[in-house]
Amino acid sequence: xxxxxxxxxxxxxxxxxxxxxxxxxxxxxxxxxxxxxxxxxxxxxxxxxxxxxxxxxxxxxxxxxxxxxxxxxxxxxxxxxxxxxxxxxxxxxxxxxxxxxxxxxxxxxxxxxxxxxxxxxxxxxxxxxxxxxxxxxxxxxxxxxxxxxxxxxxxxxxxxxxxxxxxxxxxxxxxxxxxxxxxxxxxxxxxxxxxxxxxxxxxxxxxxxxxxxxxxxxxxxxxxxxxxxxxxxxxxxxxxxxxxxxxxxxxxxxxxxxxxxxxxxxxxxxxxxxxxxxxxxxxxxxxxxxxxxxxxxxxxxxxxxxxxxxxxxxxxxxxxxxxxxxxxxxxxxxxxxxxxxxxxxxxxxxxxxxxxxxxxxxxxxxxxxxxxxxxxxx
Numbered sequence: 001x002x003x004x005x006x007x008x009x010x011x012x013x014x015x016x017x018x019x020x021x022x023x024x025x026x027x028x029x030x031x032x033x034x035x036x037x038x039x040x041x042x043x044x045x046x047x048x049x050x051x052x053x054x055x056x057x058x059x060x061x062x063x064x065x066x067x068x069x070x071x072x073x074x075x076x077x078x079x080x081x082x083x084x085x086x087x088x089x090x091x092x093x094x095x096x097x098x099x100x101x102x103x104x105x106x107x108x109x110x111x112x113x114x115x116x117x118x119x120x121x122x123x124x125x126x127x128x129x130x131x132x133x134x135x136x137x138x139x140x141x142x143x144x145x146x147x148x149x150x151x152x153x154x155x156x157x158x159x160x161x162x163x164x165x166x167x168x169x170x171x172x173x174x175x176x177x178x179x180x181x182x183x184x185x186x187x188x189x190x191x192x193x194x195x196x197x198x199x200x201x202x203x204x205x206x207x208x209x210x211x212x213x214x215x216x217x218x219x220x221x222x223x224x225x226x227x228x229x230x231x232x233x234x235x236x237x238x239x240x241x242x243x244x245x246x247x248x249x250x251x252x253x254x255x256x257x258x259x260x261x262x263x264x265x266x267x268x269x270x271x272x273x274x275x276x277x278x279x280x281x282x283x284x285x286x287x288x289x290x291x292x293x294x295x296x297x298x299x300x301x302x303x304x305x306x307x308x309x310x311x312x313x314x315x316x317x318x319x320x321x322x323x324x325x326x327x328x329x330x331x332x333x334x335x336x337x338x339x340x341x342x343x344x345x346x347x348x349x350x351x352x353x354x355x356x357x358x359x360x361x362x363x364x365x366x367x368x369x370x371x372x373x374x375x376x377x378x
Contacts (some may be wrong), residue, residue, distance in 0.1 A: 018226035093216030114163035134193030151314030157247030257307030325362035
């Protein structure tokens with residue numbers, strides 16, 4: 001009996017160590033990997049892996065299909081104003097830009113175990129924006145103890161609630177930045193209401209794709225950010241406002257920076273790509289990434305120009321070269337110089353791409369956070 005227990009213990013230990021070897025590449029990972037490469041993998045499998053790896057290092061195969069500068073229909077200040085106005089009309093369905101919109105509820109000094117022990121945090125306030133159809137946005141306003149009077153709006157991506165963004169939030173709060181953190185519609189603490197769709201029936205909103213049934217659905221992405229900007233301007237008067245986000249939060253950052261010149265610095269990570277350079281199978285994305293009405297109002301290249309244009313404004317697109325999700329590789333070389341050139345023609349603002357080669361995941365890395373801080377503090 002003791003022998004059986006010992007064998008079970010050894011087997012369990014061996015299994016657990018094997019998991020650690022695979023996850024953290026403990027010895028003898030390299031030896032096992034080499035053996036597998038030489039003797040187990042088929043030639044077809046190796047060829048597939050070489051093709052998959054090549055996408056990280058090669059330009060877009062469709063790069064030559066378009067004259068990129070001709071796609072940026074912004075040549076002067078009148079074009080800037082016209083594009084912004086068309087965006088506003090498209091997003092809010094003729095309601096106008098909600099310049100006076102404020103959070104519907106502000107609860108000061110709340111507590112949340114997810115952010116217990118956050119270094120340099122003096123207080124945490126909860127902001128709630130209530131919108132049509134029972135859709136809301138719950139944001140946290142992190143106020144630092146030792147503050148530099150600058151605000152970073154951090155926007156989380158798909159399937160990332162605010163607790164999952166603790167690392168990013170903690171980084172900025174620790175450096176003295178106030179942070180307003182938001183999640184995408186229907187994500188995190190935000191509501192997932194049951195609605196009645198005429199001719200379709202009742203459904204619970206769990207996916208951005210379902211928002212297409214609603215009137216002016218893109219406002220549910222932008223309006224909470226505008227309300228946060230209005231609140232910060234009226235109540236705190238920060239010296240500088242920046243916005244950053246990952247994935248869907250990066251997309252939201254791109255959109256909101258294009259709409260609102262109060263966002264002086266913007267950093268969108270792995271969140272968008274010009275339509276003509278995307279992989280149609282891997283990068284077409286969620287509803288908001290391919291809504292025709294939006295990109296007829298302003299295509300992604302034009303959103304970059306609008307988001308960076310203006311005295312003292314800067315925008316940085318952060319791309320992970322080896323991203324295991326989307327917007328990977330070196331394809332930015334096809335458009336980055338043209339966006340920069342158009343901004344120079346307009347006479348204000350700058351745009352750059354930061355290529356992150358430090359990992360192979362879909363994330364905003366510690367390296368990228370450091371580069372954002374360096375830019376903000378320059």
